[in-house]
Amino acid sequence: MTLTAESTQADKTAQDIGRSHTPPKEKRTGVLPTDGGVAVRPPAAAHLSDDDVRRLGEELDALRDEVIASRGAKDAAYIRRMITIQKSLELAGRAALLGSRYKPLWLAGTGMIALGKILDNMEIGHNVLHGQWDWMRDPDIHSTTYEWDFVAPARGWQHTHNDLHHTWTNVIGKDRDVGYNILRVSPDQPWQKRDVFNPLVNVGLSFVFEWGIASYDLEWDMVKAGYKTREQFDSDLLALRVKAQDQVVKEYIALPAIAMLTKSGGRALTGSLAANVIRNVWAHAVIFCGHFPEEVDTFSEEMIDGETRGDWYIRQMLGSANISGSRLFHIMTGNLSHQIEHHLFPDIPSNHYIKIAPRVREICARYGLPYTTGPFALQLASTWKQICKLAVPDTFDKRRPIASLREAWNNA
Amino acid sequence: MGVREVALSAASVFTAPYQPQDYLRLVNRLSSARQLRGVVRSVTPECSGSVTITFRPGRGWHAHEAGQYARIGVEIDGVRQWRSYSLSAPAGEDPAITVTAVGRVSSHLVQHTKVGDILFLAPPQGDFVLPTGPRPLLMLTAGSGITPVMSMIRTLVPRRPDADVVLIHSARTSQDALFRDELARLAAEHESLHVVHRYTGTDGRIDLTTPADLDRLCPDWRSRKAYVCGPAQLLDDATAMWHEHHAPDALSVERFETALLADGGSGGHVVFEKSDKEADGDGSTTLLELGEDAGVLMPHGCRMGICRSCLVPLRAGQVKDLRTGEIRADEGDLIQTCISAPCGPVHLDV
Numbered sequence: 173m174t175l176t177a178e179s180t181q182a183d184k185t186a187q188d189i190g191r192s193h194t195p196p197k198e199k200r201t202g203v204l205p206t207d208g209g210v211a212v213r214p215p216a217a218a219h220l221s222d223d224d225v226r227r228l229g230e231e232l233d234a235l236r237d238e239v240i241a242s243r244g245a246k247d248a249a250y251i252r253r254m255i256t257i258q259k260s261l262e263l264a265g266r267a268a269l270l271g272s273r274y275k276p277l278w279l280a281g282t283g284m285i286a287l288g289k290i291l292d293n294m295e296i297g298h299n300v301l302h303g304q305w306d307w308m309r310d311p312d313i314h315s316t317t318y319e320w321d322f323v324a325p326a327r328g329w330q331h332t333h334n335d336l337h338h339t340w341t342n343v344i345g346k347d348r349d350v351g352y353n354i355l356r357v358s359p360d361q362p363w364q365k366r367d368v369f370n371p372l373v374n375v376g377l378s379f380v381f382e383w384g385i386a387s388y389d390l391e392w393d394m395v396k397a398g399y400k401t402r403e404q405f406d407s408d409l410l411a412l413r414v415k416a417q418d419q420v421v422k423e424y425i426a427l428p429a430i431a432m433l434t435k436s437g438g439r440a441l442t443g444s445l446a447a448n449v450i451r452n453v454w455a456h457a458v459i460f461c462g463h464f465p466e467e468v469d470t471f472s473e474e475m476i477d478g479e480t481r482g483d484w485y486i487r488q489m490l491g492s493a494n495i496s497g498s499r500l501f502h503i504m505t506g507n508l509s510h511q512i513e514h515h516l517f518p519d520i521p522s523n524h525y526i527k528i529a530p531r532v533r534e535i536c537a538r539y540g541l542p543y544t545t546g547p548f549a550l551q552l553a554s555t556w557k558q559i560c561k562l563a564v565p566d567t568f569d570k571r572r573p574i575a576s577l578r579e580a581w582n583n584a
Numbered sequence: 585m586g587v588r589e590v591a592l593s594a595a596s597v598f599t600a601p602y603q604p605q606d607y608l609r610l611v612n613r614l615s616s617a618r619q620l621r622g623v624v625r626s627v628t629p630e631c632s633g634s635v636t637i638t639f640r641p642g643r644g645w646h647a648h649e650a651g652q653y654a655r656i657g658v659e660i661d662g663v664r665q666w667r668s669y670s671l672s673a674p675a676g677e678d679p680a681i682t683v684t685a686v687g688r689v690s691s692h693l694v695q696h697t698k699v700g701d702i703l704f705l706a707p708p709q710g711d712f713v714l715p716t717g718p719r720p721l722l723m724l725t726a727g728s729g730i731t732p733v734m735s736m737i738r739t740l741v742p743r744r745p746d747a748d749v750v751l752i753h754s755a756r757t758s759q760d761a762l763f764r765d766e767l768a769r770l771a772a773e774h775e776s777l778h779v780v781h782r783y784t785g786t787d788g789r790i791d792l793t794t795p796a797d798l799d800r801l802c803p804d805w806r807s808r809k810a811y812v813c814g815p816a817q818l819l820d821d822a823t824a825m826w827h828e829h830h831a832p833d834a835l836s837v838e839r840f841e842t843a844l845l846a847d848g849g850s851g852g853h854v855v856f857e858k859s860d861k862e863a864d865g866d867g868s869t870t871l872l873e874l875g876e877d878a879g880v881l882m883p884h885g886c887r888m889g890i891c892r893s894c895l896v897p898l899r900a901g902q903v904k905d906l907r908t909g910e911i912r913a914d915e916g917d918l919i920q921t922c923i924s925a926p927c928g929p930v931h932l933d934v
Contacts, residue, residue: 201887201922202870203906237908248662259607266598303892306918309664311618312606315892316918319601334891418600426597518890 204481206230212475216542217486228539229482232516235528235535239520248308250523254296254503255313261288262321265447270431272439281440285447287504290454292321293382294506299522301330306519323419324386325411332389338518342463342470342491349463350470352377352388356562357463358470363565365584368577370563371556374460381452386412423448454504457552458495462511465493465554467544488515489536494529494545501548502526512543613702614642619657620705622679627697630682630762634728635694636672638680639703648708650675650739651732651811651838657704658693664704665689666916670732670813670838671708674739679708682762684728712811712838714739718746719809722802724790724822726754726814730762732838733813737770737777747776750802754782754790754814792821795829806830813838850904852926856880856934857899871896871903871921871932880934882921889923896921901930 206229209222220228261284268281297320299305305313312318319326332348340346344360351357355374356367377384390408394400423444431440469490476487495501495509502509502525510525513532536543546554565580595604603617614621622639629635648654653670667689673680685694714736715721723733730753740747755761761781771779780801782790790797798805812822812835819837826835850867854874863878865871872894875882885893889907895918902913903924911927912919919932 201873202868202889203923204888233907240908244661245659246662248659256610259602259610263607263610306892308659308662309917312616316895317618321601330891330893331885335885335893338890339886339888415601418597422598422600430598519892 204479204484206481208478208480210475210478210480210483213483214469214471214475214486214490216469216490219540220486222480224539225480225482225486227482228535229480229485231535232485232532233481235531236517236520239517239524239528242524243307243521247521247523248310251296251300251305251308251313251521254291258288258291258296261285261291266427269427269436269440269443271434271436272431272443273434273436278439278443282443282446282450285444286450286454289321289447289451290504293451293455294458294508295503295522296320296506297322297326298506298508301326302334303519304521319415321419322385323382323412323416324389325408325415328389328408328411329385332391334518338515340476341488341515342468343473343476343487344470345473348388348391352384353393355559357558359562359566360470360472361562363562363580363584365581367565368563371560374556374559378453378456379449381456382448386416457548458505458508460555461495461548461551462492462508464558465544465551466558467542467554468493485516486541488512489532489541489543491515492544493551494543495548495551496545497548499526509548512545614640616642620644620707622703622705624697624699624701624703625678626699631760631764633685633694634682634762635697636680636682637693637697637703638673638678640678641705644707645679645705646707647676648673648679648735649713650736651713652708652710652735653712653732653838654679654681654708655706656681656693657706658689658697659704660689660692665692666704666706666914670735672731672734672738674735676739682728682731682734684762686728710838712813712836715809718744720748720804720807721750722805722808722810723749723751723753724810724812724814724818725751726784726818727760728762729812729814729818729838731813733811734763736811737767741770741774741777745774745776747774749776750778750780750805750808752780752782752790752801754784756785757783792818792825795825798825808834810835811838812836850925850927852901852928852930854926855929855931857931858934865926867904867925867927868906869925870906871919871924871926871930874926875921875932875934882934884922887922889920892920894921895919897933899931899933902927903930 206226209225213220265281265284265288268277268284272278272281297318300313300318301315301320303315306315315330337347337349342350344350344358351361354377356363356370390405390412391400395402395405424441427444428437428441431437471487471491476483479487489512492511492515494512495505497509507522507525508514510529513525513529514522516532533543564577567576567580569576592604599607605615605617608615614623620642622641622645624637624639626638627635648671651670653668655666655668657664657666659665665688669681669683671679672682683690683693685691712732723736725733733751737749737751741749751767753761758764758781764781767779771777792798802808806829810822810826812819816839819839822835823832823837826832851865854863854865854871856862856875856878859880861875861878861880863874865874872882872884872887883894883896885891898912898915898917898919900915902911903919904911904927905920906923906925
């Protein structure tokens with residue numbers, strides 16, 4: 173996996189400033205201030221005064237309060253229904269694979285497991301691990317006890333995702349999710365030689381996405397750079413080894429072994445593998461549409477100095493992109509199709525995003541802020557276009573491609 | 585390991601990272617690897633505003649002793665709420681609680697519980713239990729304080745002809761007196777039980793500041809092992825009197841109410857229990873900062889209420905969410921320390 177290669181380059185972390193993450197300089201604890209403002213507002217929000225931004229923050233705070241106050245038995249029933257559907261799909265899918273030497277059963281089994289895993293990882297796992305359902309105080313659906321059907325151990329993922337990514341959304345040098353340390357996804361990241369493989373790396377990543385994330389969560393490079401202790405790394409690695417072993421045994425050994433009794437061993441193995449790959453490709457596609465389409469902004473550390481609640485909200489809106497679609501589509505994306513709403517309010521129950529999306533969009537329109545959204549195919553195309561475009565340096569000259577690439581290569 | 589445990593651990597190979605019980609729940613609602621559950625078997629009205637709820641517990645429950653209590657969880661508007669209730673059923677039988685509609689959780693249980701509902705449970709606990717050897721007993725109860733004692737009487741009286749139990753129970757009126765008919769029947773059938781009802785609406789409360797009332801109602805009270813359960817005032821007075829007139833060891837009390845220090849103001853003294861550190865906070869400094877300044881190794885993440893890496897269980901007291909002003913005061917509740925400030929004295933499990 174390319175991520176391993178990254179660790180050997182980690183000694184370059186110091187100059188590789190565009191890709192590395194450094195812990196915050198100063199502690200910011202508690203609620204962000206409402207008054208004041210950032211030194212430099214992003215171009216898309218440059219027309220807003222400090223006062224505008226404060227009012228924007230108040231409007232979004234009020235929206236959040238409204239949702240929080242409305243949570244109740246219907247929401248609890250929703251997440252429980254999702255869990256029941258997911259468990260039933262998983263169980264029925266595995267049962268079908270036991271007879272998978274009959275092709276329709278292979279297809280049904282593979283499909284059901286893939287669907288079950290998608291539900292598990294996205295609408296249930298991702299959102300539970302954000303603490304969206306902590307208010308129910310049900311230990312079966314709680315961010316501190318939940319573990320998901322994904323190789324990356326939940327606790328480690330919560331650190332890199334909930335904490336690092338959601339706090340420093342799209343801040344170059346802080347948000348490690350900007351390209352996951354292996355891709356160039358923003359023109360603000362300096363071009364490097366390896367970036368010519370951008371599209372290839374991304375295709376590869378999409379097939380093994382869960383392993384990529386698991387490896388990414390270990391933060392190999394942070395150990396070399398001295399921000400993560402060896403002990404912490406070892407304990408994370410051990411957790412991953414235990415989790416990965418259980419997952420591999422379940423998917424590729426235990427089930428095929430049982431299926432051998434019905435001469436379906438091989439088919440059960442390919443079914444399991446196919447279901448995992450389908451989930452990986454789907455999750456990768458949806459997640460990449462969240463922050464990497466062309467219209468999405470990135471930020472520098474200087475730009476978030478003095479950030480108020482309103483400015484923080486603005487960064488989340490400018491740094492995220494939605495995908496439009498049907499209710500079923502939103503569920504299958506874990507409501508990450510409402511990436512903007514999710515980034516504004518990461519801990520409100522996911523089933524509320526669809527209801528507040530028109531209001532967030534209206535607020536954006538009223539304050540003259542972009543609200544990036546579009547059909548899945550377009551958002552995905554935009555993301556891939558960006559990935560391909562950024563594979564070549566900014567100085568790339570289409571009229572003399574080889575020569576300009578050689579120049580950039582020598583300069584990098 | 586029994587056959588069941590072996591089977592479950594074998595099955596977990598196929599269910600990782602979940603437990604087989606998480607799948608079994610599709611067919612058996614009581615199945616859970618994390619949270620003990622019970623299904624309601626009957627809801628019987630008692631006197632005005634009270635019901636007895638009997639339930640069948642799932643695996644993991646152990647039979648209770650007479651007089652013990654259990655934490656019962658019930659979902660109200662999607663949120664699990666926990667309260668402790670004395671188990672009123674005889675020892676060893678399926679548990680039952682007798683609930684009076686006072687407060688949000690009890691009112692909900694009284695008004696909305698139906699046969700077939702799921703309740704969440706914690707195993708029975710408590711040392712308000714019968715003495716190990718035969719002894720003459722005095723039970724002094726008031727209001728719903730009779731529930732643990734009822735379990736003791738139901739356990740002891742039918743089985744032990746040599747028992748000697750005096751029950752003095754206070755209720756506002758005869759209509760409010762829990763288990764009145766059953767107690768009358770038990771007292772008629774068994775000489776070993778003597779029941780005195782005191783209706784405070786007409787007779788006034790029993791005065792425990794002097795022994796006069798007790799001397800009249802139960803002249804040999806000094807030679808009895810006493811169990812007292814009811815309002816805080818009753819328990820305080822009883823404790824003082826047994827200290828003064830008798831061996832305090834002969835007295836067992838069961839407290840239902842814990843004193844909530846709701847002084848309404850903000851800020852307060854914080855005790856970090858595991859770290860053995862303390863700090864004084866104002867109403868705007870977060871628990872996370874207070875802890876860190878006091879040298880406590882506080883779990884933390886985003887430090888602004890997003891990521892929930894900083895959750896710490898509340899042991900006692902109440903805290904205020906600085907974003908919403910919401911007050912949280914439930915024992916065991918997980919607190920986001922980076923956006924919460926103390927509201928009166930607070931104990932944290934960190």
